[in-house]
Amino acid sequence: MSIVLVIFGLVIFNKIAVRELPDIDPSIVTVRTLYKGASAEIVDSQITQKIEDIVGGTPGLATIDSKSEDGRSVVRMEFEPGVSVDEATNDIRDRVSRIIDFLPDNAGRPEIFKTSEGSTITIWLRLRSQNLSDLDLSDYASRYLKDYFASVDGVGQIILAGEKEISLRIWINPSALSARDLTVADIENALLKENVEFPSGRLESKRIDLTLKVDKSYKNVEDFRNLPLKKARDGSLVKLKDVAKVEFGPLNMRTMFKGNGYPVVGIGIYQQSNANTIAVADGVKKKLIEVKKNLPEGAQLDVAFDRSNYIRVAVNEVYVTLFISIALVVGVIYLFLGNFSSVIIPTLAIPVSLISTFLLIYAANFSLNLFTLMALVIAIGLVVDDAIVMLENIYRRVETGETPLVASYKGAVSYTHL
Known part of the structure; x- marks a missing residue:
């Protein structure tokens, strides 16, 4: 039975989520x-x-x-x-x-x-380039990288920090606007009326069906610059470029995201609530290796922050404490009993009990975190106490003349009835 519990416990161990703290x-x-x-x-x-x-x-x-x-x-x-x-x-x-x-x-x-x-970003990626503008970097991150990293198992939300969303910026010249008897509302109305795209129905015949569409949407800056606003008294058209400077630029110029003092686009990746932090970070880094092969020339993408590193260190420290506790317990038992065969039972009881606990942790949908691992460290003392009491009971019966097999059976039965 103990062997079965150990086998299943080891199999389940890799399926348990690893976090720094309990998921609340x-x-x-x-x-x-x-x-x-x-x-x-x-x-x-x-x-x-x-x-x-x-x-x-x-x-x-x-x-x-x-x-x-x-x-x-x-x-x-x-x-x-x-x-x-x-x-x-x-x-x-x-x-x-x-x-x-x-x-x-x-x-x-x-x-x-x-x-x-308690949701925090699991990993921050940093995209930078000496050749691409902030707008091009933001566009590449938004159109390609977000969807690419979203396919990693366990990834939830992805945000972009320092993103420069492209927009049309119109710098109006008040004097030129007033001289042509125009207002800002006139420019806004012209943009709404002229820059449109909508379906206009279907043209059907016996041989062919055509879908009609009115397409007056503007594609580049020059189209917007030549946007007609009104007809002047001399018959000429007053265009947007006559009263304003028109250019493509970032939607928000008040924010900036920097890495090591240089403007970058940050990609923040959140994990799903039930995901394994370490597994998510490893999956993102694996994708990162693939992405680097197809980056634009001069662009660099690397890890700026990885929360899983702190979790790995913290969990590993607890693992070390766990093994040290087991070694100290076994050593103390041997020093006091002075019999190597007497140490075998407590030594086997500790790993069997701890590994079997992984089954309950998985069944209860818990995670391996600092609290659950410290609980296992504390539980070592309880397990050893029970094993020592059982061992002393069996030892006492052997000294009275019973065979080791009979003493083990009767000692275990009498202990369970206490």
């Missing part, structure tokens, strides 16, 4: 709303406060934390222990849907998602 997932729901171009004060009054008011009466709600900043509102709700995070998310989604029509027209739709209070 409180019921937390976050509502995030984007409102580009709005100041923090406007975001707070027109979005954050409205969301706080509508979700404030949610059953089981413990606390509400909110953050309003330029262009973004984040409302974080933590629920009482025992509240299902799925039910809480559905309840919040229903409540937020009631106020969507009362939010600003230019605000994005509120995003509702479940988050873990």
